[in-house]
Amino acid sequence: MDPLCRADSRRGPSEEGSEPPWARFSAWLECVCVVTFDLELGQALEAVYPQDVKLTEKEVRSTAHASYPDVLYTFPWALGDTQFSFRLRQSVGRGPRGVWFEDSDAYNRDAPVTMQKDQSHLYGYVYFRQVKDDTVKRGYFQKSVVLVSRLPLVRLFQSVLQVIAPEYFKLEPCLEEVCHEIDKWPTPTPGHTLLLPCMGEVIKVIVCICVVFSVIILVYQSLRPAPLVLPSCHEQDFFQCFQSMLVHVQMLWELMLLGEPVVVMAPSPAVCSETVLALVSSVAPLKYCCDFRPYFTIHDSEFKEYTTRTQAPPSVILGVTNPFFLKTFQCWPHVIRLGELKMSVDLPKQLKMKKLAKLKTLDAKPGVYTAYKTFLHKDKALVRRLLKGIQRKRPSEVQSAILRRYLLELTQSFIIPLERYLVSLMPLQRSISPWKTPPPISPFNQEEFIATLEHAGPQLTSVLKGDWLGLYRRFFRSVNFDGWYRLRHREMTQKVESLHLQVICDADLLSWTRDKSEVEIVDLILKLREKLVRKHMHVCEFKLLEKLELSIQSIISSLPQDLQALLHRD
Incomplete structure (x- = not known):
């Protein structure tokens, strides 16, 4: 066993009943981990x-390093507790545990695309504590509790960690006991x-199904004086994440x-991870199909892949804290440097666009470093409205609602013409x-769409005015368009199959077989059974499936006894 992993290798208890x-x-969850700092090994599981x-x-290795804040920010001045999250690529060949994958289709079919289970990545939700401790040789107690999951339910798992x-x-x-409790969750x-x-x-969890975007509400029900309600998507506070970049929010969209x-450089893992997740959710209800790493370290297994200068940077958002990355990512086209800003009406003056050439020293000021020219004209009314809210001390929840609604409507305005065009590609029902x-x-x-x-x-x-056509043409070359089109094409294919099944069930199949040869009838039965199996895999329309099964049985009953026996055996 790798010395980095010092986990107990004993088997968990057997469970009774039909479930594994x-x-x-x-x-x-995939698992619950404890990461500590070892003087000889460094971060260790x-x-x-x-x-x-x-x-x-x-x-x-990836979990151990990603669960530990960068040493430059944790020792010795960053004492106390902090929470953040990371995302790592699953190792090739290792599938999900238990029967999780069997149920994934049912969950993902009903869940909004931004909340679906990830089949190729793992999310880590971290609760890190650092306090002085004279009994430890290093002088500080440093340890993380980590929940590893495929579900992007950031607020839920952060709330669980707080307990x-x-x-x-x-x-x-208590961790083994907690695992047994979770194993009893619905x-x-x-x-x-x-x-x-x-x-x-x-914890009362309501996962709302909504076409435009989803919300998870967590309500603590305990002996506290009043329940604690936490609105959730992918970040703790949408406005809090964007308030230092308000004048650029449309460009970031x-x-x-x-x-x-894009690289997000922040003073802490909490800030960079929440900012990355807020950026990803800014295009909801469109699914962000590129890679993103809320917290990325130099020890990540993809470090060389993402920092090579022999090719163009990949389509990925990286959240980092180590100043080493200032030099490493100078060749990247878009860098967001976060820091302490005074939230006031002069915010636009603090956050002007900066040239990448200025991002060369460790004392580079906060700002957005890019040469990108937006396709759409800036909506100055939105910025004025949000800045006025800061001046009037409008609650952050209200500011978040305004900003999220604006980005949601902007995304919908962009996607609706694409959805309308897709409808025209469907075959006519007749x-x-x-x-x-x-x-x-x-x-x-x-070109037809344009x-x-x-x-x-x-x-x-x-x-909004601007070069919408240019934005669409650029979008067609992106990973997001490819992911969106593949998803919608798969859904349309399932819809056509569903319509075909409905037409088959409404037809008088038995009458059709009366003047057909046995070979043609058997061929029809085999094709209908294939349709039945394929249909069950994609959409659970049980009444249609039952009707089709009855039609198949009635056709088989019209055949000679020996052929009936053969088909029933198959």
Whole structure:
């Protein structure tokens, strides 16, 4: 075993019943980790729960380093507790634990795209504590409790950590007990209210299904004087994350939409991770399909891949804290340097656009360093409204609602023409016959789409002026367009299959078989069974499936006994 991983290797307890061990736990978490600082090894994985979890060597190292704030900011002046999050690439060949993957289709089908389970990455939610401790040779107690999951439910898991981590740091052996509690939680189900007990607390989780964007509300139900309500998406406070970049928020939205490589440099992992997550969620309800790392360190296994100068920077957002990256990322086209700013009406003067050439020294001032020219004209009214809110001390929740609504409507104005054009690519329902393979979906023609914008473009829903056509053409070259189109094409294909199944079920199949040969009838039965299996894999329309099964049985019953026996055996 790698010396970096010092986890207990004993097997977890067996579970009784029909579900495999840790089945419900796996629907929420991959594991719970404890990361400590070892004078000889550095960051080390001290324990993993459940104890039978098998992380790869790469995942162990990445988790250990990403769970520990950069040493330049943690020793000795950053005392106390801090929370942040990271995201790492799953090792090739290692699938999800338990029966998680079997249920992923059901969850992801109902969950908004921004809340779906990630099949290729793991999220880490960290609660780090550093306090003086004379009994430790280093002089400081430094340890992290980490929840590793495939679910991007940042606020939920941060809230869980706020309950369990302080108790664990009191030297209470509670993590195994917490894992058993989580293993009794109901499976995550969008559209349902779930009660999640955790160490005497009960967290009420409501995952709302919404076309435009989703909200998770966490309500603590305990002996506290009043319940604590936490609105959630991907960040603690949307406005808090953007307030130092208000004058550039529209430009940042374009960078996210186009999947441009961006580096966020911040004084702490908490600031950089929340800022990266806020940037990613700024294009909701569109799914951000590029890679993003809320907290990225020089020890990450992809460090060389992302910092090479022999090729253009990849489409990724990196959140970093180490000043070493100032020099490393000078070749990147977009760098956001965060620091302490005075939130006042003169904010635009503090955060003017800066040239990349100025990002060369460790004392580089906070700002956005880029040569990017926006396609759309700046909405000065939004900036004035938010700056006035700062002046009048408007609550951050209200400011967040204003900003999120603005970005949501901006994204919708951009996406609606694309969605409208996609509808025109679908085959007409009257062209779908029960006796033929459904007609294919027409291919996406960029020039044909551009031609539709004159009469059905974003100007119908947005007052913003600018080069919308140029923005669309640039978007077509992005990873986000490719991801969006693949997802929508898959959904349209399933819709065509659903319509085809409906037409088949409405047809009089038995009458059709009366003048057909046995070979043709058997061929029809085999094709219908194939349709039945494929349909069950994609969409659970049980009434149609039951109707189709009855039709198949009626056709089989019309055949000779020997052929019936053969088909029933198959």
